[in-house]
Amino acid sequence: MxxxxxxxxxxxxxxxxxxxxxxxxxxxxxxxxxxxxxxxxxxxxxxxxxxxxxxxxxxxxxxxxxxxxxxxxxxxxxxxxxxxxxxxxxxxxxxxxxxxxxxxxxxxxxxxxxxxxxxxxxxxxxxxxxxxxxxxxxxxxxxxxxxxxxxxxxxxxxxxxxxxxxxxxxxxxxxxxxxxxxxxxxxxxxxxxxxxxxxxxxxxxxACGPLAVEAVKASVYETAELSESDGLAAELKRGWPIFDTADAKEGARAFAEHRPAVFRRE
CATH class of the missing domain: 3.90.226.10 (2-enoyl-CoA Hydratase; Chain A, domain 1)
Known part of the structure; x- marks a missing residue:
């Protein structure tokens, strides 16, 4: 530090x-x-x-x-x-x-x-x-x-x-x-x-998925001055890959198993 x-x-x-x-x-x-x-x-x-x-x-x-x-x-x-x-x-x-x-x-x-x-x-x-x-x-x-x-x-x-x-x-x-x-x-x-x-x-x-958190923050700022249609297109480009991550699968499993998720930035 x-x-x-x-x-x-x-x-x-x-x-x-x-x-x-x-x-x-x-x-x-x-x-x-x-x-x-x-x-x-x-x-x-x-x-x-x-x-x-x-x-x-x-x-x-x-x-x-x-x-x-x-x-x-x-x-x-x-x-x-x-x-x-x-x-x-x-x-x-x-x-x-x-x-x-x-x-x-x-x-x-x-x-x-x-x-x-x-x-x-x-x-x-x-x-x-x-x-x-x-x-x-x-x-x-x-x-x-x-x-x-x-x-x-x-x-x-x-x-x-x-x-x-x-x-x-x-x-x-x-x-x-x-x-x-x-x-x-x-x-x-x-x-x-x-x-x-x-x-x-x-x-x-x-406590949230770090890849999801960072993607959400990036999407909010990068779409702020776009038209709604351009912004929605950019959101899909930014957001869809998150669903394919191991963290997203871990989040779903943790929810089903009633336990805290363990995210690994994967």
Whole structure:
């Protein structure tokens, strides 16, 4: 497992837990954090034993967005991270899930601030759980900036356009209850329990057939902008092969025998 001084990596069974760990700055994005994040996504993609990923933040916050000083490498020994960024100028966009989509489901566990770049990363996750006091928002326009992490494209595709435009154009904060009401997050739980709730969801995902789970996720995203007829054709192409897998046969046997299935990615 990887990790950096601002990104913790650990395993919980078949779940990879990535923790943004810069609580003194409400987990604002830094070079070490971005490099660690991208390495975490790559680890999840490469390791078949990992069936899901949970993304969370340390110290009661999720992510307060970009830290421009830290991204410039000031105030820390960051040469190795600057070298990584120089070698791959797209690395920060991949880390923020703008230019990379992990093949495993990614579940966000949000406590506290999830604003600006935090809300942009959130849009790259698949399932989202928030504590009651979590706060969301895209504040860029208030500072004369542009939310270039993908929000003008993704947000109107994930929530109703009128809500997306209100969030983008007013720069106001949103409570967890408001975020759930407009569909930005899926569920709201008591403060301090978002990670536990996300891990419980991950366990449910992990108990399912991994080939089926990954194919379903891929189908949802690859058909999102297709016409219905093209999307249905793509779904068949993606889905039919799953029925021929040993895992599919195991699932049917386990159901008939009233026992948990043992999937082997075969």
């Amino acid at each position: 990887g990790g950096t001084e601002h990104l913790d990596v650990r395993r919980e069974g078949a779940t990879l837990v990535l923790t943004l760990n810069r609580p003194e700055a409400k987990n604002a994005l830094s070079l070490p954090m971005l490099v660690g994040l991208y390495d975490g996504w790559l680890e999840a993609d490469a390791d078949d034993a990992i069936r899901s990923v949970v993304l969370t933040g340390a110290g009661g916050a999720f992510c307060a967005g970009m830290d421009l000083k830290a991204l410039a490498g000031k105030g820390m020994d960051g040469q190795q991270y600057r070298d990584r960024m120089k070698a791959d100028p797209d690395l920060h966009w991949k880390a923020m899930l703008r230019h990379h989509r992990p093949r495993k489901p990614v579940i966000a566990a949000v406590e506290g601030a999830c604003v600006a770049g935090g809300t942009e990363i959130l849009q790259g996750t698949d399932i989202r759980v928030a504590g009651e006091s979590a706060m969301f928002g895209l504040f860029e326009v208030k500072r004369g900036l542009f939310p270039i992490g993908g929000s003008t494209v993704r947000l109107p595709r994930q929530i109703p356009r009128t809500h997306a435009l209100e969030m983008l154009l007013t720069g106001r904060p949103y409570s967890a209850a408001e975020a759930a009401a407009i569909g930005l997050v899926g569920s709201v739980v008591p403060d301090g329990t978002a990670l536990d709730a996300a891990l419980a969801l991950a366990e449910r995902v992990n």
